[in-house]
Amino acid sequence: MDIELKSPHKIKLIHETLLLRHRVEFEIDRPIQAWQWMNQTRSVPEQHDWVRPEVRDAWERCLDDYHLPLGHYANWDDYPIIAAPVEQANPATHIKELIKHLSNNFHTALQDAGMMMVLTTADGRLLYALGEQKLPNTFMTQMHLAGSVWSESVLGNNGIGTTAILKKPVAFQGMEHFLNVLHPFTTVGYPLLNEAGELIAIIGLISDYQESMNSLFAFLHLICVLVNTNLPLAQNTAAQERVLEKIHFNPAKKIPLPLNNSEISTELDALIKKAVKLQHYKVPILITGESGVGKDHFVRLLREAGPRKDAPLIAINCASIPRDLIESELFGYESGSFTGAKSSGKLGKFMLADKGILFLDEIGDMSFDLQSTLLRVLETSEFMPVGGNKSIHVDVQVVAATNVKLLEAVEAGRFRRDLYYRLNGAQIHLLPLRDRPDKKSIIHHILQREMNTIADDGRLQISPEVISLIEQHPWPGNIRQLINVIRSTFYTASGSVINLQDLPIDFVAEIQQFNLGNTHFVNPRIDESVSMSLTDWEFYGIKTTLKNCGGNISLAAKKLGVTRTTLYKKMERFGLNREGVVTCGLKNA
Numbered sequence: 001m002d003i004e005l006k007s008p009h010k011i012k013l014i015h016e017t018l019l020l021r022h023r024v025e026f027e028i029d030r031p032i033q034a035w036q037w038m039n040q041t042r043s044v045p046e047q048h049d050w051v052r053p054e055v056r057d058a059w060e061r062c063l064d065d066y067h068l069p070l071g072h073y074a075n076w077d078d079y080p081i082i083a084a085p086v087e088q089a090n091p092a093t094h095i096k097e098l099i100k101h102l103s104n105n106f107h108t109a110l111q112d113a114g115m116m117m118v119l120t121t122a123d124g125r126l127l128y129a130l131g132e133q134k135l136p137n138t139f140m141t142q143m144h145l146a147g148s149v150w151s152e153s154v155l156g157n158n159g160i161g162t163t164a165i166l167k168k169p170v171a172f173q174g175m176e177h178f179l180n181v182l183h184p185f186t187t188v189g190y191p192l193l194n195e196a197g198e199l200i201a202i203i204g205l206i207s208d209y210q211e212s213m214n215s216l217f218a219f220l221h222l223i224c225v226l227v228n229t230n231l232p233l234a235q236n237t238a239a240q241e242r243v244l245e246k247i248h249f250n251p252a253k254k255i256p257l258p259l260n261n262s263e264i265s266t267e268l269d270a271l272i273k274k275a276v277k278l279q280h281y282k283v284p285i286l287i288t289g290e291s292g293v294g295k296d297h298f299v300r301l302l303r304e305a306g307p308r309k310d311a312p313l314i315a316i317n318c319a320s321i322p323r324d325l326i327e328s329e330l331f332g333y334e335s336g337s338f339t340g341a342k343s344s345g346k347l348g349k350f351m352l353a354d355k356g357i358l359f360l361d362e363i364g365d366m367s368f369d370l371q372s373t374l375l376r377v378l379e380t381s382e383f384m385p386v387g388g389n390k391s392i393h394v395d396v397q398v399v400a401a402t403n404v405k406l407l408e409a410v411e412a413g414r415f416r417r418d419l420y421y422r423l424n425g426a427q428i429h430l431l432p433l434r435d436r437p438d439k440k441s442i443i444h445h446i447l448q449r450e451m452n453t454i455a456d457d458g459r460l461q462i463s464p465e466v467i468s469l470i471e472q473h474p475w476p477g478n479i480r481q482l483i484n485v486i487r488s489t490f491y492t493a494s495g496s497v498i499n500l501q502d503l504p505i506d507f508v509a510e511i512q513q514f515n516l517g518n519t520h521f522v523n524p525r526i527d528e529s530v531s532m533s534l535t536d537w538e539f540y541g542i543k544t545t546l547k548n549c550g551g552n553i554s555l556a557a558k559k560l561g562v563t564r565t566t567l568y569k570k571m572e573r574f575g576l577n578r579e580g581v582v583t584c585g586l587k588n589a
Contacts, residue, residue: 031050031051031055031173031174031175031176031320032174032175032320032322033045033050034050034051034055034175035175035176035180037050038059038063038070039070042063042070043063044056044059044060044063044563044565046565051176052176053563054162054166054170055157055172055176056563057554057557057558057563057564058152058156058157058162058172058178059157059178060554060563060564060565061152061157061165061554062152062156062157062178064553064564065153065554066152066153066154066156068153068156068178068179070178070179070180092119092120092121092122092127092200092201095119095192095200095201096119096127096128099119099128099130099203114207114208115131115205115206115207116129116130116131116144116205116206116207117129117130117131117203117204117205118130118150118160118203118204118205118206119201119202119203119204120150120160120164120201120202120204121201121202122164122199122200122201122202123151123164124149124150124151124152124160124161124164124202125147125148125149125150125151126143126144126145126146126147126148126149126150127146127201128146129144129146143206150164150204151164152164152165155179155182156177156178156179156182157172157176157177157178158172158177158182158187158189159171159172159186159187159188159189159204159205159206160187160189160202160204161189162189163189163190163191163202163204164189164191164199164202167191167193167199168191169188169189169190169191170188170189171186171187171188171189172186172187172188173186174186184208185206185207185208186205186206186207186208187204187205187206188204188205189202189203189204190202190203190204268298268301271298271428271430272298272301272302272305273305274426274428275302275306275426275428276302276305276306276307278425278426279302279306279307279308279397280307282397283425283426284378284398284399284400284422284423284424284425284426285302285397285398285399285400285425285426285427285428286363286399286400286401286402286406286423286424286425286426286427286428287299287399287400287401287402287427287428287429287430288401288402288403288406288427288428288429288430289401289403289429289430289431289432290403290432290478291403291477291478291480292477292478292479292480292481293430293431293432293433293478293479294430294478294479294480295361295401295403295430296315296359296361296401297479298428298430299313299315299357299359299399299401300313302357302399303356303357308355308356308357308397311355311356311357312352312353312354312355312356312357313353313356313357313359314349314352314353314356314357314358314359315359315361316329316330316349316358316359316360316361317361317362318360318361318362318363318365318366318370319362319365319366320362321367321370326367326369326370326373327373327386328346328348328386329348329349330348330349330350330373330374330377330383331348331350331351331377331383331384331385331386332345332346332347332348332350332351332385332386333345333346333348333385333386333387333388334385334386334387334388335387345385348383348385350377350383350394350396351385351392351394353394353396354394354395354396355395355396356396356397357396357397357398357399358396358397358398358399359399359400359401360374360398360399360400360401360423361400361401362401362402362403363400363401363402363406363423364402364403364404364406364409364415365402365404366415368414368416371415371416371419372416372419374419375416375418375419375422378398378419378422378423379422381393381394381395381396382394398423400423406420406424407420432475432478433475433478433479433482434474434475439471440471442479442482443470443471443482446479446482446483446486447462447467447470447486450483450486450487450490451490460490460493460496460497460498461496461497461498462497462498463497463498463499463500465499465500466489466498466499466500466502466503469500469503470482470485470486473507473510476510485503485504485507488504489502489503489504489507492504492559492560501541504560504562505541505542505560505562506562539574541560542556542560542567542570542571542574542576542580543574543576543580543582544580545559545560545580546571546576546578546579546580547579547580550579551578551579553567553568553578
């Protein structure tokens with residue numbers, strides 16, 4: 001039974017969950033190196049491409065706000081898992097009963113996938129758990145108990161605790177977690193809001209790190225069931241019973257990915273048609289282009305248009321596979337192959353991609369050890385699982401992508417020449433956004449899509465000056481940067497009309513750097529004929545945001561679109577305290 005969704009918060013959260021799946025599946029970067037750096041220095045690395053912004057911000061809270069110890073707590077027997085009993089008046093208790101009614105519909109799915117689902121209060125206290133209770137350590141057994149605390153201030157960043165802070169869907173994988181006790185897992189959280197947009201409960205999933213993508217897919221299934229029942233029904237027992245009689249849990253329907261509209265250049269269509277023809281003959285495809293041009297999106301379009309559209313698309317981020325997990329990740333393992341292995345064994349990426357597409361993202365950053373291993377399998381289409389004694393043959397279409405000039409890497413000895421020619425059966429180059437003939441159409445398409453998502457009532461508008469700047473900008477970060485700037489601007493806008501003052505600080509700095517027109521940024525409280533320098537505008541923006549956020553540095557940094565470290569440096573330069581009060585004069589940059 002489908003019930004009309006009346007709350008815009010639910011619609012928005014479903015969309016954010018789909019975006020979350022895309023980010024986690026294709027864009028998780030180098031958390032291992034970042035965590036090791038943090039473990040040694042007790043500071044979050046400045047390199048912005050090491051981890052996602054959500055991870056970096058959460059780690060800064062764990063270090064600066066909660067002062068959590070890195071690694072395990074000294075004595076887990078003293079870990080404060082039990083909190084005060086949740087009062088019956090708590091709105092989450094009504095949802096608990098609703099989920100209990102629904103549990104028969106998805107209990108088997110959770111068990112088969114080896115996952116645990118939890119329901120917590122808005123502050124992260126566990127009310128109910130369902131599913132796998134044999135996740136591989138005693139700590140998770142403790143966290144399965146009613147009353148256990150999943151809050152970020154106690155457990156570090158995790159899908160449940162961080163969702164309580166951000167009030168949006170959140171996922172963390174492996175070493176993206178601050179505490180290494182959570183490194184074996186993927187944790188995801190989904191906020192449940194009432195009609196007023198207030199957080200009333202959190203649903204989370206915890207799974208084995210190696211089953212991360214399955215966790216997200218199952219998570220979406222569960223959300224579809226819960227959201228379609230409409231949360232207000234959880235307050236009404238009679239209505240619950242009527243609805244529950246008609247609800248059946250079916251596999252979630254495939255959600256179509258948004259394709260380019262008719263105004264966008266046919267050049268991309270031509271590239272896709274070329275790649276589809278190559279698929280029929282299993283010719284390896286190498287996709288090149290700058291970071292952020294949409295190589296992962298192109299692969300998904302390729303799959304949808306090609307002969308393997310009904311088969312799996314399995315993505316591997318070649319830069320992030322730990323060296324000691326290379327073989328088990330790619331080829332799987334047999335039962336009892338090593339300490340900690342699942343008793344049932346595990347399928348590797350190659351086996352999961354059988355009859356489908358194996359997407360090797362960031363192939364240029366693959367370790368040299370893995371290159372030789374990969375070459376052998378690509379040449380024979382056969383592999384042997386760890387601990388196995390029989391080779392397995394697979395039918396896989398290989399698509400690789402890189403923003404690295406591979407021939408230069410070959411000449412420098414960083415990439416195997418034979419692997420390069422094995423992967424480069426045909427090369428497809430994606431132009432940067434600034435060079436695409438359909439640049440304006442793409443920008444308008446994304447602007448409209450994001451506006452429809454954030455303000456589907458049509459009340460949000462964009463001033464002509466902002467549109468002009470966005471069209472002129474060279475976008476060095478390409479489509480990914482464009483989307484991030486648009487979302488940041490829309491979510492933090494001060495009114496219903498997006499003006500120059502609503503643009504993120506780093507974007508404004510780029511505008512000044514590229515000298516786009518003769519744009520002047522003005523203080524909205526003074527006469528618009530009086531222009532301000534970039535420094536003046538930046539000072540005003542930081543001062544106002546700090547004041548509006550009541551000294552909350554994390555919130556202010558989020559609204560400004562910068563890291564906490566950057567904000568602290570700006571505050572020191574401008575002589576501002578946490579409340580936005582000037583305490584000393586401007587320092588030289």
